[in-house]
Amino acid sequence: MLRFAPSPTGDMHIGNLRVALFNFIMSKQLNEELIIRIEDTDKERNIEGKDKEILDVLNLFNIEYSQVIHQSSHVKFHRNFAIALMHDKKAFNCFCSTEQLEMDKKEAKEKKIAYRYLGRCENLPADQVIDNMAPFTVRLKKPLKSVSFTDKVKGKLTFEPNDIDSIIILRQDKNPTYNFACACDDILNDISLVIRGEDHVSNTPKQIAIRDALKYEKKIEYAHLPIILDTNGQKMSKRDNASSIKWLLSEGFLPEAISNYLILIGNKPPVEVFTLKEALEWFDLSKISKSPAKFDIDKLRFLNREHMKRLDNKELSRYVGFADDEIGALAKIYIDECNTLNDLREKIKPYFEPRDEDGEFGEGVKIIKKLILKSDHIQDFNDFKEHVINETGLEGKNFLKPLRIVLTNSQDGPELAIVYPLIKNFLKEIAS
RNA sequence: GGCCCCAUCAUCUAAUGGUUAGGAUUCAUGGUUUUCAUCCAUGCCAUAGGAGUUCAAAUCUCCUUGGGGUCACCA
Numbered sequence A: 001m002l003r004f005a006p007s008p009t010g011d012m013h014i015g016n017l018r019v020a021l022f023n024f025i026m027s028k029q030l031n032e033e034l035i036i037r038i039e040d041t042d043k044e045r046n047i048e049g050k051d052k053e054i055l056d057v058l059n060l061f062n063i064e065y066s067q068v069i070h071q072s073s074h075v076k077f078h079r080n081f082a083i084a085l086m087h088d089k090k091a092f093n094c095f096c097s098t099e100q101l102e103m104d105k106k107e108a109k110e111k112k113i114a115y116r117y118l119g120r121c122e123n124l125p126a127d128q129v130i131d132n133m134a135p136f137t138v139r140l141k142k143p144l145k146s147v148s149f150t151d152k153v154k155g156k157l158t159f160e161p162n163d164i165d166s167i168i169i170l171r172q173d174k175n176p177t178y179n180f181a182c183a184c185d186d187i188l189n190d191i192s193l194v195i196r197g198e199d200h201v202s203n204t205p206k207q208i209a210i211r212d213a214l215k216y217e218k219k220i221e222y223a224h225l226p227i228i229l230d231t232n233g234q235k236m237s238k239r240d241n242a243s244s245i246k247w248l249l250s251e252g253f254l255p256e257a258i259s260n261y262l263i264l265i266g267n268k269p270p271v272e273v274f275t276l277k278e279a280l281e282w283f284d285l286s287k288i289s290k291s292p293a294k295f296d297i298d299k300l301r302f303l304n305r306e307h308m309k310r311l312d313n314k315e316l317s318r319y320v321g322f323a324d325d326e327i328g329a330l331a332k333i334y335i336d337e338c339n340t341l342n343d344l345r346e347k348i349k350p351y352f353e354p355r356d357e358d359g360e361f362g363e364g365v366k367i368i369k370k371l372i373l374k375s376d377h378i379q380d381f382n383d384f385k386e387h388v389i390n391e392t393g394l395e396g397k398n399f400l401k402p403l404r405i406v407l408t409n410s411q412d413g414p415e416l417a418i419v420y421p422l423i424k425n426f427l428k429e430i431a432s
Numbered sequence B: 001g002g003c004c005c006c007a008u009c010a011u012c013u014a015a016u017g018g019u020u021a022g023g024a025u026u027c028a029u030g031g032u033u034u035u036c037a038u039c040c041a042u043g044c045c046a047u048a049g050g051a052g053u054u055c056a057a058a059u060c061u062c063c064u065u066g067g068g069g070u071c072a073c074c075a
Helices: A014-030 A050-060 A071-087 A098-110 A126-130 A178-188 A198-213 A245-250 A255-264 A276-282 A297-310 A313-319 A325-337 A341-352 A362-374 A381-392 A397-408 A416-431
Strands: A002-004 A034-038 A067-070 A091-094 A137-140 A147-151 A155-159 A168-170 A193-197 A221-225
Touching: A002 A014, A002 A193, A014 A034, A014 A050, A014 A193, A014 A221, A014 A245, A014 A255, A014 A276, A034 A050, A050 A067, A067 A071, A071 A091, A071 A137, A071 A168, A071 A178, A137 A198, A147 A198, A147 A221, A155 A198, A168 A178, A178 A198, A193 A198, A198 A221, A245 A255, A255 A276, A255 A297, A297 A325, A313 A325, A313 A341, A325 A341, A325 A416, A341 A416, A362 A381, A362 A397, A362 A416, A381 A397, A381 A416, A397 A416
Parallel strands: A002 A034, A034 A067, A193 A221
Antiparallel strands: A091 A137, A137 A168, A147 A155
């Protein structure tokens, strides 16, 4: 069983989506289920409706999953696990106040050493625990030995007990912390492979330590994906427009192109342009680069063009706001000079807007429009051209430019012989 | 600062220890196109630095430098 575990505290960004994509691909290749686990244990930060939005994005990108679980519904199990750990003396009550801990941290910082829990409550005598009315958290005792695991992309990683530390597993309000809830649920959901971002690397030994303490024996495999950096080489923040899926979509990038890009970077695929379905065939987790990749919007633009070319005329037509095959075909002519659907829309829109009749070629435009309105429909462009020449007496530049303006609403552009068959059915509408 | 990870063109990457260090994107130039764009061709641009191992190092080892991640009663 695989999992994608977003928290409903913010919008989907490309890092999340990439993790979701990889989980989906691996679940297909392994023929295992993929579940969506909404990590909503921090009620303060949860945003109403975000879980739904996340699922909408997954659907839009054709990421299939077998079920959705809200982590908050498992809290009673998490507490039971914590009680078991306390029974086994692997976890203990910690009465340190927030202020006390803050002071410890401040002191560590002044001494320029990493803050670690000082173990103040670890070996409290029983009477001091029972008689203690102060609020308390529950901590897991740090492991006795170092923890190692072999990451599918990073290789073997080892962490010392001191770096794992005696972490809080239950807060004062007795709700589980992230690492604890996560470790427990990976057990409860029978997870076999965890694919997540590199920012979780240091959480992994903690979660392994929790499962070890619970005597869970199944080995869970891990793959930590290098994070995506912005152009400056920093972790992409929510402030970077390009990191927002919503923004990319609104800019006119196709989901299929975004998927393509996110699977392509930091990877060595056999081809550069591909669909998610095609990637299922050859995707290989072991080929993922260990080093972070920088987000390159130019490459995404290139892929977007390629994917626009792959759409059939009807689909493309819908994307630019029409429903006719001809408009789709017309849009295709412009793809090479466009990066996004928005660019394309801007190319098609003028066709159905009023022509300039006051400019240099305004007179010619008026004459040709009038002729079109009183003429019969003409199939062939050359016949149409002949007809206009014969009926209007226009010639040379004074013929070609107005004709181009009437047909395309622009002084330059693609060859009229190519455009004509696609718009001939709209001519009366355009000329009126 | 502690811990962990990483290092080939501007970007994504290729190269069983032996290549002229290859491709794609971007950029520039030229050609085609009665127009713009396309298209085609060409060009620019990289093994972070220093030691070592070896007949031979982008590739193996070590050091330095640089970059990134992470250090919550957030996830």
